[in-house]
Amino acid sequence: MHTDSAAEPRLAGGPATGLVAALDIGGTKIAGALVDDTGRIRVRVQRPTPAREDGETVMRTVEDVLAGLAASPLWPGAGAVGIGSAGPVDAFRGTVSPVNVPGWRGFPLVERVHRATGGRPVTLVGDGVAMTAAEHWLGAARGHDNALCLVVSTGVGGGLVLDGRVHPGPTGNAGHLGHISVDLDGEPCACGGRGCVERLASGPHIARRALENGWRPGPDGDTSAAAVAAAARAGDPVALDSFDRAARALAAGIAATATLVEVDIAVIGGGVAGAGEILFGPLRRHLATYATLSFVRGLTAVPARTGTDAGLLGAAAAARTPRA
Template identity: 60%
Template sequence: MTVYGALDIGGTKIAGALVDNAGTLLVRAQRPTPAQRSAGELMAAVTSVLDELALHPMWDELTCLGIASAGPVDTAAGTVSPVNIPAWRRFPLTARVAAHPRLPLGLRPVLVGDAVAMTAAEHWLGAARGFENALCMVVSTGVGGGLVLGGRLHTGRTGNAGHIGHITVNLDGSLCPCGAPGCVEGFASGTAIAAHAQAAGWSAPAGVAPTAAAVADAARAGNPYARAAYERAAQALAAAIAATAALVELDLVVIGGGVAQAGDTLFAPLRRRMADYAVLDFTRGLPVVPALLALDAGLIGAAAVASSQAGVASSQAPVASSQAGVPALSSGPRP
């Protein structure tokens, strides 16, 4: 059995896993992300996850380690500047992880954006498998995306291609933490959905945190403010997806992440709104489907991309572009 390591770092959680060459998680560890704390405290949480994984007997069989991180990232420099983690700006994450004392000698971690990792996973084992041109999105604390074009994972020069969350959909919208006005993320992230519902008049039941999941529960129960918050998110997503489809032509859109767990509360208005924006012949009727790998897609995708760069065997591996220092992945097991 070939064993890959993976980290998935987002605004809500820091997860790690050991993954085999069929994409199965052998062991998983997780910590909350101290997103508003210092850079050192954030790194301590990452180290704690690695420490826990290192206790597993398969750790010593590790052949590579992939890191999926909220972005923007710079895969060539090994640095991250997540919009929703203020203390990390050009933070040398790859070097810090490489310095972990239990990491096998000579093993260099491979950095990838979290949404690109999710895309690699869904193209390998999930909803985008077999599709030549797909947009895969993570809608969670933030909104990210990745592209498969011509059957190959398209990462871009710095590893940020497909970052759909920072497409402007409202020219007069509020400034996003990234600095631009009216970004998709400001309408469709879980944080934005909860904030909009609360501002409109919705409040969470006693003892329930005011999250996007709570808003979804209220929407299903018929609360008009909660339903309007998801309608607003769906409209922003539809506008951005249609623009992307017009630019590169797509066969499929896959949406995962915590907000996607709302199911038809999100997908029904999104598919309806797509008809308003995807009006050109080559964009009309574009399928929009839920991700199949749920919340582990980032881990699986990070492992897949790292395995390709390390040149180790994988079963029915995904396909990546050669941009940003990431070599092409084979479409089958390596010899």
């Protein structure tokens, strides 16, 4: 949502000049930055998210991050604010309802940030769309007119680039591949669906599947997806199978999306992507079996390049885009 326009947000066109303020809001941290027109982060502030507190306490943390940015002598040059938030978001109404921040349900974040920043225009996107904007501006999707970008972590989010423009959709959730069903008889998902990509490919579910099938953690007791990836690198067959199943679910969702809208590249970031070839090897193999039509056969899957700054850079890209 843009605070000075009722039109649907569109992340299109080249970036404007000057600095923008960016916020990356998740269940673990609330980060802020002042970002210049080359994508360089000039000032950075970060606080832990009080995710289990009430909504006003969470908002006070956002205001504290903004105050940290405002303390910089560069702050007067920041003409707009971009927010990338865990979702669901409603970019048209400017509200957020992050699953992992229960104190925020329909919270009017855009209006509150607009007031807290002295009336600066504010643009809101979901975290998957923010990552997509970052990768299209500065990362692996740069130069691609049609791309799918994914965040594979605690959940599975995503966003689309179509005809050279990031396409957030009316509410900012377009490209949310995590809740495409790829197993019609699969397990129920938290979203209410069944057999969703997220249920098969997110970090917690990779670890859950490995544990259910006999994998056991090392002496440190680490049961994360990263620990499963380490076991897979060491040749553990159960760990390898768990990543193979996740890669197959991702491949099915990516191929379905490519068939629908003709993307030619899938860019994958997030913690699970840190597994490297343990994930990307079987992913490419399974893509070859799902993306079989002539117009999607050249589809490639590559790691994201913007790393942990993707949320901030994508929020900055959203703010820098001329308003519709």
